[in-house]
Amino acid sequence: MRRPRDEESFKEFNYVSKIFKDEKLISQIPGNLPKVALIFPNDYEVASSSLAWSWIEQLLANRGIGVERFFYEPWFKRFYSVEEQRPIDEFSTWLFTFQFENDLRNIADLLIKRGIPLNASDRENYHPLIIIGGPVNLFNVEILSDIADLLFVGDLECAIDQVSQALMNDNKFESIKEMLKIPQVYSKVHGKENFKNCQGTLDIVPFSHFTTPHSVFKNKLLVEIGRGCIRRCAFCVTGYTKKPVKFANAESVIEIFRKYKTEEFGLISATITDYPYLNTLLDHMERENIKFSVSSMRVDDVNERLLKMLKVTDHKSFTVAPEGISQRIREIMLKDITQEGIFNGLTLGRNVGFEHVKLYYIIGFSEETSEDYREFFWFIDEVNKMGYRKITLSINPLVPKPKTPFEYRKMIDRKDYEERIKYIKKNLQDKAKIYAESYKESFMQYQISRLKGIETIEFIKENFMKK
Numbered sequence: 001m002r003r004p005r006d007e008e009s010f011k012e013f014n015y016v017s018k019i020f021k022d023e024k025l026i027s028q029i030p031g032n033l034p035k036v037a038l039i040f041p042n043d044y045e046v047a048s049s050s051l052a053w054s055w056i057e058q059l060l061a062n063r064g065i066g067v068e069r070f071f072y073e074p075w076f077k078r079f080y081s082v083e084e085q086r087p088i089d090e091f092s093t094w095l096f097t098f099q100f101e102n103d104l105r106n107i108a109d110l111l112i113k114r115g116i117p118l119n120a121s122d123r124e125n126y127h128p129l130i131i132i133g134g135p136v137n138l139f140n141v142e143i144l145s146d147i148a149d150l151l152f153v154g155d156l157e158c159a160i161d162q163v164s165q166a167l168m169n170d171n172k173f174e175s176i177k178e179m180l181k182i183p184q185v186y187s188k189v190h191g192k193e194n195f196k197n198c199q200g201t202l203d204i205v206p207f208s209h210f211t212t213p214h215s216v217f218k219n220k221l222l223v224e225i226g227r228g229c230i231r232r233c234a235f236c237v238t239g240y241t242k243k244p245v246k247f248a249n250a251e252s253v254i255e256i257f258r259k260y261k262t263e264e265f266g267l268i269s270a271t272i273t274d275y276p277y278l279n280t281l282l283d284h285m286e287r288e289n290i291k292f293s294v295s296s297m298r299v300d301d302v303n304e305r306l307l308k309m310l311k312v313t314d315h316k317s318f319t320v321a322p323e324g325i326s327q328r329i330r331e332i333m334l335k336d337i338t339q340e341g342i343f344n345g346l347t348l349g350r351n352v353g354f355e356h357v358k359l360y361y362i363i364g365f366s367e368e369t370s371e372d373y374r375e376f377f378w379f380i381d382e383v384n385k386m387g388y389r390k391i392t393l394s395i396n397p398l399v400p401k402p403k404t405p406f407e408y409r410k411m412i413d414r415k416d417y418e419e420r421i422k423y424i425k426k427n428l429q430d431k432a433k434i435y436a437e438s439y440k441e442s443f444m445q446y447q448i449s450r451l452k453g454i455e456t457i458e459f460i461k462e463n464f465m466k467k
């Protein structure tokens, strides 16, 4: 392994070493010769909050592949692995998980910094094999079709044995040949146009092999109890692309609780309250005094027991997503939640002692009228009257996504968005702390979600390389 030789590389090396030292290993990963760099193209906090980053490593390592995790910081130049602090150049396969559209900027930056041509057809035999998977592929597999050598569509569990076998190969072209036989693999550059998505079964319940204080789920062992969503909110790709919905068997989840009983848990699912065996899990966790937090839940389905149990872990604030500023807008966005349901949940939150509530909203619908805003301002007044000491509003513009009923909608323009934010602030700034998502970042997400093939490389040159 090459050690860093200059000051900048030392700084990067030490940063990654420290991150690794802070991780607590829950289960052992077999050590094999370095082969696959598993790259989460975002910072460590985001990467370690995603169970996929750990689970894919476990799936590959348990089949004999030498795999190490990488994450991204804009100031990184060499890119060292978390586990062994090996430079990424020592890995012959780079496997990216593409979770958010705007991570395109980070994928491009990493490739450029390591001297890898962006266009797959410009790469040589000595360049690493670039494979890209992740949820963005589910709604637009063409975004990276000119950049990736191979795109994997769907859950890796479906073809993990074939993928591992293919990656065992020392010859890049033999690996590609084997990978092209896999039904979930799409490759524009190697001429395989037919592919089919596939979703894993959750028969084996995924859980993380490490915990860390730097994750959003601080020091929690992540366990995936559901994949996909039974709802169909028109702004959200999850309800339309991850089908059919899968739920983990409660006994298998409880087995994990028993095995790692000294840990605290982070339960991962699109909405935890839709998990059909939630009461069975709560019974066990209550009995055994297990602490846990959840990735997301529906406010109209919460009950006092669940909220009380969450509160004792580390939930200082109660997070709720009414999404629409009025009931009429919620109906347009197919958010099947009523005002009464939201009020009931918020009242329960106060009853169990939450003092801070965070409310998430999406604005920017062409149908919005001053009547809808009046209802919104009245609603926040009512929440104030419930006795919450702090109300935080997170406002995002609607980003219409492919493969959803909003696919053909246009995104609101900047001026209009900023005016609506100003109007909200004027009416609510005494009652709530207001965070408005940046228009620039949201519009970039909108643009990237629609890119195809060579357009993506042009977009990168235009937007990320000109400065």
Ligand code: SF4
Binding pocket: 229, 230, 231, 232, 233, 236, 237, 238, 239, 270, 271
């Ligand atoms: S409930 Fe949440 S995850 Fe499910 S479709 Fe609606 S926004 Fe998406």
